[in-house]
Amino acid sequence: MQYDSVWDKLHEECGVFGIYDKEADIPRYVYWGLFALQHRGQESGGIALTDGTDIHNHRGMGLISSVFEKELPANEGGPIGIGHVRYSTTGSNNPRNIQPLAVYTSMGEIALAHNGNLTNARELRTRLEDDGATFQTTMDSEVIVNLISRSRKPTIEERIIDSMTQIKGAFSLVLMTNKKLYGARDPLGFRPLCIGRTETSGYVIASETCALDAIGATFVRDVKPGEFIEIGADGLKSTMYAEAERKQVCSFEYIYFARPDSIMDGQDVYQARLAMGREMWNETHYDADLVISVPDSGTTAALGYSMASGIPFNFGLIKNRYMGRTFIKPDQKQRELAVRMKLNVVKSVVKGKRIVMVDDSIVRGTTSGIICRLLREAGAKEVYMCVSAPPVKYSCFYGIDTSVRKELIASDLSVEEIRKYIGVDKLHFISFDGLAKAMPEIPKENMCLACFNNDYPTEIPANEEGEKYALEGKC
Numbered sequence: 001m002q003y004d005s006v007w008d009k010l011h012e013e014c015g016v017f018g019i020y021d022k023e024a025d026i027p028r029y030v031y032w033g034l035f036a037l038q039h040r041g042q043e044s045g046g047i048a049l050t051d052g053t054d055i056h057n058h059r060g061m062g063l064i065s066s067v068f069e070k071e072l073p074a075n076e077g078g079p080i081g082i083g084h085v086r087y088s089t090t091g092s093n094n095p096r097n098i099q100p101l102a103v104y105t106s107m108g109e110i111a112l113a114h115n116g117n118l119t120n121a122r123e124l125r126t127r128l129e130d131d132g133a134t135f136q137t138t139m140d141s142e143v144i145v146n147l148i149s150r151s152r153k154p155t156i157e158e159r160i161i162d163s164m165t166q167i168k169g170a171f172s173l174v175l176m177t178n179k180k181l182y183g184a185r186d187p188l189g190f191r192p193l194c195i196g197r198t199e200t201s202g203y204v205i206a207s208e209t210c211a212l213d214a215i216g217a218t219f220v221r222d223v224k225p226g227e228f229i230e231i232g233a234d235g236l237k238s239t240m241y242a243e244a245e246r247k248q249v250c251s252f253e254y255i256y257f258a259r260p261d262s263i264m265d266g267q268d269v270y271q272a273r274l275a276m277g278r279e280m281w282n283e284t285h286y287d288a289d290l291v292i293s294v295p296d297s298g299t300t301a302a303l304g305y306s307m308a309s310g311i312p313f314n315f316g317l318i319k320n321r322y323m324g325r326t327f328i329k330p331d332q333k334q335r336e337l338a339v340r341m342k343l344n345v346v347k348s349v350v351k352g353k354r355i356v357m358v359d360d361s362i363v364r365g366t367t368s369g370i371i372c373r374l375l376r377e378a379g380a381k382e383v384y385m386c387v388s389a390p391p392v393k394y395s396c397f398y399g400i401d402t403s404v405r406k407e408l409i410a411s412d413l414s415v416e417e418i419r420k421y422i423g424v425d426k427l428h429f430i431s432f433d434g435l436a437k438a439m440p441e442i443p444k445e446n447m448c449l450a451c452f453n454n455d456y457p458t459e460i461p462a463n464e465e466g467e468k469y470a471l472e473g474k475c
Contacts, residue, residue, distance in 0.1 A: 013191065013257070013399040014099075014115040015040035017211055018082040018174035020181040020231045021202025026081040027073045029198075029215045034064045034083045036214035037207055039259055040115070041087040048100040048111040050078035050178045055109045059098040079202070080181050082174045084113035097137045105149040107156045110177050114141040115207055116170030116191045116399040119458055124166065143167070160184065161228055161241045168458055170250075170398035172223070174205050180232040181205065187242040188457055189225030189249050190398045190448060192264045195236075196220055203231045208262040222265050247446040248457045252400060254439055255389045256297050256360040267441035270300060276388040277304020277358060279434035285309075286356050286384045286426065290349070292316030294359040294371065301388040302358035309356075316350045316357075317343050317371070339370045351379030361389040362418065362429075365409040369422040376423075384426040390452040391415065391429050397460050398448065 015037030019029050030047045045067045046059030056076055060067035064085055084099035102111040118124070121140035128146050129135070135142050147163035148156075156177060170190035175182040183205035185193045196204040196217035204217045212219055223229060226242035249265055250257075260270040280301070291313045293302035306313035320342050355375065362368050372383050391410030405411045409418055419427035432452070436444040450456045 013040060013117075014087060014113075015085045015207045015211075016082070016113040016115050016172060016174045016193075016205075017084075017207070018080075018113070018176065018181050018183065018205040019198070019202060019215075020080050021198050021200055022079040023200040024079075024198060024202055025075060026079065027075055030081040030083040031064065031068060031072055032214045033204070033206055033211040034085050036211040036259075037085055038064055040207060040257065041085040043087050044095075044098040045083070045085045046098050046100050046113075047073055047081060047083045048102055048113075048176060049073055049076045049081045050176065051076035052078045052178055055102050055111050055176070055178060057100060057102045057111065059095075059100070061095055061098065078178065080176045080178075082111060082113050082176045082181070094138065097139050099139075099141060101137070101139075101141055101145055103145045103149060105156075105159075107159070108177055110145065110148060110156065110175060112141060112145050112173060112175045114139075114144065115172045115193075116186065117397060118143060118167050118171065119169035119397050119460065120167065121169075144171075144173070157182070157228075157230055157239075161239065164228065164241050172207065180230060182231070183223055183229040184241075185223040185225055185227055187226040187244040188448075189244070189247050189265070191250065192253060192258070193223040194219065194221070194264075195223060195229065203236055205229060205231075208258055208264065210259045210262045213261070219263070246457065248448040249442060249446060250398065250400070251435065251439075251447045251449055252361075252389070252396075252451070254442075255435075257400075260300050265442060267439050272439045273300035273388065274304035274307070275438035276430055276435065277301035277306070277386075278308040279438050280358070280386045280388065280428060280430050281305045281308040283431060283434055284384075284386060284426075284428045286386075287354070288356045288382075288384060289353040290314055290316065291356045291358065292350070294357065295319040295343075298357075298359040298388070301360065301386075302356075305356060305358055305386060311356065314346075314349050316346055316355065316375070318346060319343055336370050336373075339367060340374070343371065343374070345374050345378040347378040350375055352381055354382040354384070355380050356384045356386060357424075358386045358388065360387070361392060362387055362409060362422070363392055364407055365418060365422050368424075372423045382425045383423075385419075385422070385424040385428070387427075387429045388435075389430065390432060390435065390449075391418075392451050394451050394454050396451045397456070397458075398450075400451070 017033035045064040058073040100111040100113045118140040151159035151162040153159045171186045172191040172193040173184045196212035228239045230237040254272045258269045291306040293299040393410045
């Protein structure tokens with residue numbers, strides 16, 4: 001498996017966007033929405049549009065600005081468009097896997113964009129293949145369109161709902177036909193999805209509120225877990241197709257994935273990250289001279305730590321924003337050189353200082369150790385590290401690429417062992433209670449913390465060998 005060994009971060013999932021508006025420039029609005037969601041996936045992107053009769057799909061590899069570098073798709077004249085930016089949590093890095101997916105069914109064309117991961121995708125795919133279905137991609141998203149096309153329900157809306165009742169795991173979807181826009185969120189609400197109104201009384205469905213802001217739309221509300229949204233000439237219609245026993249929003253959306261200017265399920269992401277820094281100060285009270293962040297995802301929490309403690313914040317690390325993903329290197333020396341290209345220490349800021357360095361997570365520990373060494377080479381007197389996520393000990397099956405458990409440093413090492421491994425003087429991970437206090441709008445029991453505590457809210461899937469993952473006796 002390839003991962004960005006230099007940044008050593010959990011990978012984003014995907015971003016979805018859909019609009020129904022009879023007066024808007026649909027291709028431009030979808031493009032702007034996807035541009036605002038680019039942080040959720042940089043591997044590929046696409047836009048599906050309708051002329052009222054046919055769906056036209058425009059897709060490519062790379063950033064959305066690269067996919068449509070020469071020009072945007074032509075305005076087909078229809079009032080509907082959907083878009084997708086992707087990182088491959090399920091399915092290889094393959095042009096065939098670019099979304100939206102557009103297929104013909106007995107009830108006409110349908111296009112789909114999916115954020116999340118289906119935990120029963122292999123089981124459903126095997127069943128569909130046994131029934132004669134063929135697949136063109138390696139994505140679990142294609143399972144959904146197959147279920148829709150094979151449903152025997154009398155309307156396309158009922159067919160979509162029928163497919164929703166068969167899939168398990170995490171999914172936020174936007175779908176379109178030539179006449180209507182649809183949205184759906186899984187019964188536990190793992191992945192975010194919201195509704196907005198455009199200035200011309202159209203509707204938008206998007207992964208985050210920042211995408212609404214980008215096109216001047218007004219936030220209406222979040223899509224509820226287990227809710228199906230239908231938008232057409234007659235306005236918006238809501239159907240609850242499932243009731244969840246408990247809501248389970250992904251805590252990492254607030255720690256790292258979401259843009260800080262978004263609001264999800266009532267919780268302001270920026271304020272949550274500030275509060276995470278404040279809670280880490282309450283839990284540590286480190287005597288230090290300076291607070292810095294690992295940019296950019298650790299910056300807001302670092303500001304919170306500084307504000308609560310009174311310890312000055314400064315930019316001790318500068319990120320090269322023009323360096324793309326850097327994949328695994330053949331040896332440690334080349335990996336360290338790549339880190340030096342991506343991050344550089346401001347020596348005049350850190351020299352002689354006792355530093356609190358704030359980051360959002362430690363996954364494998366490779367980058368944290370290199371950064372600590374760079375700080376010491378620049379003259380830092382002591383390095384204390386605070387992490388605004390608890391130790392990541394378990395794999396995620398709901399749309400985040402945490403890879404296999406054995407690659408997660410906290411799966412085998414204690415906090416003290418991790419501290420020694422990365423070479424910091426002190427190391428602190430935010431507590432579960434501190435994380436909960438930082439997100440007052442999300443009750444602790446409604447957070448998915450499975451990658452931290454092994455409490456999976458659904459049955460976990462089989463691995464590639466067809467066996468259940470062994471997680472502390474659970475399967």
